[in-house]
Structure formats: structure tokens, C-alpha cells
Amino acid sequence: MEHRSAFYRELKQIGFQELQESMSRALGLALMVAYPDGRPLTEPSNLSPFCALVNSSPEGLARCAASHEASARAAAGAGEEIRRTCHAGLVHLAVPLQVAGETVAVILCGNVALRPLAKEGLAGLAREAGIDPEKLVSAAKAVPLWTEERLRAGAGALGRVVETLARLVYARQEADWKAAALASLYEFSQSVSRSLEVTEVARLALENVLDLTGATSGSVVMLPEALGFSAAEAAATLESCDEFRVVPPSEVVAAVERETRAVHFNSRPGGATPEERRPAVALPLMAGGKVTGVLTVAGRPKGAGFAEDETAFLTTLGSGLGLALENARLYSSLREYYLSAVRALAAALEAKDVYTRGHSLRVARWARACARVLGLTSEEQEQVYLAGLLHDLGKIGVRESILLKPGRLDEEEIREMRDHPVVGARILEPARFPAAVIAAVRHHHEDYCGGGYPAGLEGEEIPLLARII
Template identity: 35%
Template sequence: MAAKSGISEKIDLDRWLSHLQYIENRVKKLTLLAKLSQLLNSTLDPYEIRRMAMEAACQLIDAEVASLLLLDKRTKKLYFEIALGENEKTLKTLTLNLGEGIAGWVAKTGKPLLVNQPEKERRFLREIDRKTRFKTRNLLCVPVKAKRKVVGVLEVVNKKGETGFDEGDLSLLTSLSDQVAIALDNARLYQELEETFFQTAESLAEAIEKRDPYTGGHTRRVGEYSLAIARHLKLNRQEKKWLKIASALHDIGKIGIEDRILRKPERLSREEFDAIKLHSNMGAEILKHIRQLKEIIPGVKYHHEKVNGAGYPEGLRGEKIPLLARIVAVADTYDAMTTDRPYRPALSKEEAVRELKRCAGTQFDERVVRAFNQAYRRGEI
């Protein structure tokens, strides 16, 4: 009897220790979930949120790979927005109908699905494994809902170790999915506000252009050329956003220039040109009252500076000229050269490119001119 009692006590102790280990692991996972939730809400960049969500899913659930599929409202198809792992490029070429495969079923029903034996699951789409040459051992898929509507699905594949996914994993991934949905919705609202702001800036620039009959479309073209240059300078997303606004508003200071000067069809006198030169500082003065635009002010104020120090308003040299201004300077000058003016015909594109190259290192930043040339050769300008 004593022996049986000892065995029983040992079994109870083992169970207790196992349960304690489970609780400790669960607490760690919940703590990690809280940290990941904070991380997801630390940015309003939709791409960053999606990428971070997938990395968080793998870390939280101990999965090999993860995917985020979003629902196209127009086509009613799911597409792979983010897919961690070496098969991302292949997966991004695939789409799923609602109800097709496990992801399609989850998106259609709004219910999560845990599958530890995919070979026995009729909803499992073997075609994807075949195309990616990937072996799915198990998977967990949950819906991503915004305002109670399914906007996509979050999927983790192949639990690390010998065991499959369990209900605890399902609960954690569902909680993460809720956080992802909130972060994505916040980012969407921010994007809409941002786009409204861009459109307002462009409308303002166009209104200013109406005062000058010789520069129709100038602001739009400078914006396009500036962003084409930026792609070859490896500017980050935020820098490109600032550049987009700076290029749209680079001539906003002309609102303070008299019409008789701005509309003059002949070449300007020295005094008139000195008056025109004031528009750089005027633009900066106008924008300094908008706190959110402080990052674009250098691009507006210094886009007429030259790397040899012969520009205006301050005669800055080389890299002391902010990069946004150096980019807008090249885009602005190229458009001016290739546009007809009353006092001179436009140069051809080839002539204008040669002129930019000739002035690289004196008037323009050499690196920016090289980036311009790369964009031009690729047909982006």
C-alpha cells in the first residue's frame, strides 16, 4: 500500500509540475502578446504593421512561417500580402476565392480553423504546397476582422518541435489577429487623412500655378521627376512622403510675388529677378506656421541653392544643402529646360540631360544627377 501511495504521490507531483510549467509558459506568451501589441501600434505605416504582424505571429506561436492574406473588396479574392519565408515571391502570384482552401473557408465563415493533419482535411489546398515545394505538417488560420467584417486571414504553418498546434495557440493567434485588425484600421484612417492632405497641397500648388500662364503642369511634373530620382537614392518611405509634399509646394512662396513680375513674357530685369528670388524665403515663412510640415521647409527654402555656393537664399554649399532641396533642384531645372517659355524655346530631353550632367558638381549634386540619369534611362522620366 505504501508503495502504491508513493507512486500516486509522484504522479500527482509530475502532473502539478507539468501544469505549473504550462501556466508559466502561458504567462510568458501573454506577456509577449502584450509587448507585440504595443509594437504593432507604434507605427502607422501599413506595410510595417503587416510585416511586424507576421514576425510576431511566428514568435508568439513558435511557427516556422506565417502569412497574411487580405480580401480584395472588388474581386472578392484573397491575395498574399505578406508571406514570411523563401516562398513569398511565389505565394504573391496566387489568389484564392472565398471558400477555397482553408484560408478561403476561414475568410468566408469568419471562423478560425486548427489543422494538425492536413492530409486528412478536405479543405486543405494541396496545390499550394505543390507550387511552392513546401511541406505543410500543420497549420492554424484565424480571421482578421475590422468593425466585425472579415478583411483577411492570418495563418501560421508548421509548429516548431514534435507537437502540433493546440487550443492555447488558437487563443493567442486570435488575440493577435484582433490587435492586427485595430492597427491596420488605424493605419487606413491615417492614410486617408494623409492622402487628403496630399491632394490639398497639390490643389494649392495648382491654384498658385494659375497665376503664371507659362508654368502649367510644372508642379505635377516636378513631383513625378523628384520621386523618380528618389527611387534611385534609396530614400525611406517617410523621406519620400516629405519629398512628395516639398516638391508640390516648392513654389508656394510665389503667392507673394507681384503679377506684373510673375506674368511678364520677357526676360526679367535684375531688380525683377531679385524679387522672384524672394519666393524661397516666403515659402518657408508660410509653411513654418504649420508644425506638421517642418520637415519639408528645407526642401522648399533651399531648392535654388547650388553645390558650389552660388545659389540663393543663403549660398549653401555641397551637402550643407538638404537632400530634399538638392533633389527638387534637379527636377525643377529639368522641367524648366524642357518647357517652352515666351523668351526661349524648350530644349529637347537629350539636351536637357546633357546640361544636367555638365553642371553636376557645380550647380547640382552629382549623386542626384546620377540618380536622375538612371531614372531617365529606365524611362521613368
């Protein structure tokens, strides 16, 4: 976890090693600090001449390292202080260091003896590790003899100092992480609000989530009932093959919906090695207190899972995304109502003028296709479609005797017929249609060479959408 490595980096930077050196001299104990998995976090300090001699042989060094590692792992596993005798017969204490309820390191202190070292053991060690036996026996005589109480008191004092220091570092870093998480949340909400299209919002959110978590696959599944009209799904993978796309199985979706919380699952149950494993987490998307969809994230380096704090962060993102998707859904249904109202207006006209039945819809479709080929924006394409549907709306104001007259129209009738673009524009003005739509309706009978009506505009004086119609 990136948080954890930053924590260790800062511990080292603030002079953890130097503090250990001076504490070990003051206490008269050898000290080192290990990661919970036993790897050394600091160099050992204040080694006795005996330990230094054993460490000078490769075999002795390897035995010491293995002994420290085993003690550190055992203490981390047990979650409490343990006392051990090392391969050379000295004793040490392994004290787990806990911050925020988790073991973050283990302090190893000791390399003293509770009783004089046995000669037979020393002879065996000298032989197996290739150390001069006389030198080893003489160094062993200088190993301090401590009582267990004294050892525990020394280790206790040391543990409290180191733990306080680690807590300070952790608290400072926690403030940094929280600030970074807030900044990410802000960026995320900015990013998903760039669109009002349900699938586009989901796509933007996925890009962001993969970026923030370092995950490689993800998906957004909207629950059909919440969506109102049809199910929607967006999935993304940064991996080389689509096999890694992660859309949760229906039982996981059902569990998220039922329990309203994150559900962890294995997205590739057949994965045997860490590289093949794909732990995944499915999170509820919430709107109005209901689960409206499921956000799923999967695929970390070396098959790593999602820690509790990351899951909590992703759950917060899920709430924000749920609202953004709900907004997009509401917008899209409002737009549907609006288009239905426009189609109803066009239908009202066509009920009166049988000659033009189907004409408005055909004009709208062709106009939108033209706009698309011309490279107009999606907003302009929609406006020309609306203008196409409504361009002859003003004919509602033309008498049926004129509209349906089989022969030629007289001058008076032509004047009335030619009023229909202006009448149509006037009908639309109070309904707050976009200005470009009203202008297209008003000018759809202009002629590119001039000579059209109502304004006799020519060339590019005619609004673009009117020219298309």
C-alpha cells in the same frame, strides 16, 4: 506539444519514480505509469518474484510490455479505470490520470492474482518463454491472492495521490506558460508596431508568428472591403519550395468572416503521409468589431495540427494584429489625404502661372529619384517630393503681370519675383510642414557657388533637400 513534454519532464524531475517505489511497497502492489499511448513513463516497481522471473526471459519481457501497453491504451481511450488479466494470468488495473480534462497518463497497478494460477497455463508460458517450469510454478505459489475490492481500494488511494501531484505540477507549469504567452504577446505587439506600412506590418507579424509557433508557412489576407482601396496579401514560407505557401481558399476566408472564429482546414488535401500533411488554421483579424482580414498558419513537423490552447493564443495575436493593420491603413489614408491637399496647392499655383504647368510635379519626381539614388531614407525621399511639389508656391503672391510678362523684368519686378521662396516658406510654416521641407522651399534658389537668393548660402550651407531641388 512542447507544453506536454515540459510537464512530463518536470514530473520526472520532482521524483515521480521514487514516489511510485515507496507507494508500491506500502501498498504491496507492483506499479508503473504509462503515457496515454502506452509507452512506459516510469520503470515498473515492486515486481513480484513471479513477474521478475517472467521478465528475465526476452519473450516474457516482450509479452509483459505488450500487455501493459494494451491496457494503458484501452484505459486512456475509455477515459475510465479498467481491469485486465495479463498474458501470465495475473490481474492489474489501468487507471487514467486526468488533468485539465485530458488524460495525461495511465497508472498500471496490480500483478496480483484473484485466484491461484492454473498449472496448464504456467506450463505453456514456461515452454514458450523458455523459463524453467519448476521455478515458475514455485514463484506462482508466492503470488499474493487479493480480492477485487482490495485491489480497487489500493488503486484508488494511489490514483488520488498521483493525481494531486500531477495537478500541482500542471498548475505550476500553466502559470509559466501563461507568463511566457504574455511575454510573446508583448514582443509581438512591439514588433508589429515598428512599421506603419500595411504590407510591412503583415510581413513582420508573419515572421513573428512562424517563430513563435514553429510553423513553416503563413499568410495575411486583408479583406478588400475593410481595406477601403485595394486588396492586400502577404505570404511567407520557410520551406524549400513555394508550393507550401498557404493562402486560404475563398470558402475558408468566407467562413472566418461569417463565424468570427478560427477555422481549421487541410492546406494540402492530397498529402497522404504525416510529412506531406499540412493542417492549417485561419484566424480572424479584428478591428472595430469587424473581421478585416485573415491570418493563416500552417506546416508543423510530422503534420501535427494546432491544439486548442495554441489556437486561442493565435486568436489573441490576431486581435492585436488586426488593430496594428487598421492603424497602418488609417495612417496610409491620412497620408493620401495630405498628399492630395499638397497636390491641390501646387495645382492652384499652376492655374495662375501657365508657363510652369506640370513643372512642380516633374521637379518633385526627379528630386525624389535623386534622393533615392543618393541613398536617402524613405522619409527624406518623401520630404524632397513634397518640397518639389511646393517649391514655387510663393509665386501665388507674385502679380500676374509679372509672372506672365513676355519680355525682360525690370529691377522692381525681379525683386518681387525673387521673394517667392520666402513667401512660399511663410505660407507653409503655419501648416506644420516638416522643417526640412520648409527649408528646401526657402533655399531652392541658392547657388552652390554662392550668389543665389534669398540668403546667398554656398556649398553645404545650403540644406541638402534644397540642393537636390
